[in-house]
């Protein structure tokens with residue numbers, strides 16, 4: 629499971645880092661059309677995060693692998709995603725669907741990366757919700773080449 633082949637995102641940065649990890653979390657989709665997904669239920673999410681850049685920090689890291697995992701795992705593992713401040717039952721853009729969770733993961737990671745001196749960029753979040761369902765989020769409008 630941890631040695632998957634991922635879709636390639638073309639770019640011309642010198643370094644590309646990928647971090648795989650799991651987290652277990654519950655969620656529900658607060659919309660009638662979501663059918664059984666309206667009921668609270670859980671998943672073991674699998675994610676692969678892609679970070680790129682041209683400059684390394686004083687440790688020789690683009691970004692610490694552990695920091696990437698901690699930002700997401702500490703926040704969501706064994707929690708209810710709907711209860712996190714990034715999500716809301718009010719508008720679909722903030723419901724914890726696979727699409728939205730992958731985008732929120734991107735936002736959390738890029739917010740952290742923006743504070744680093746070497747300015748790495750997250751260019752892809754791969755999020756698998758079930759053995760047969762996954763989403764890839766790639767930020768638009770970001771110069772990734």
Ligand SMILES: Nc1nc2c(c(=O)[nH]1)N=C([C@H](O)[C@H](O)COP(=O)(O)OP(=O)(O)OP(=O)(O)O)CN2
Nearest residue numbers: 657662664665671724725726727757758759760761
């Ligand atoms: N576009 C989306 N569609 C669905 C989402 C979603 O987040 N985005 N979520 C769900 C359910 O919450 C569920 O987590 C996944 O559903 P599904 O892939 O249908 O799961 P199954 O295991 O039942 O699928 P099989 O085809 O039997 O493997 C639904 N849709």
Ligand SMILES: [Zn+2]
Nearest residue numbers: 655665669671
């Ligand atoms: Zn679900």
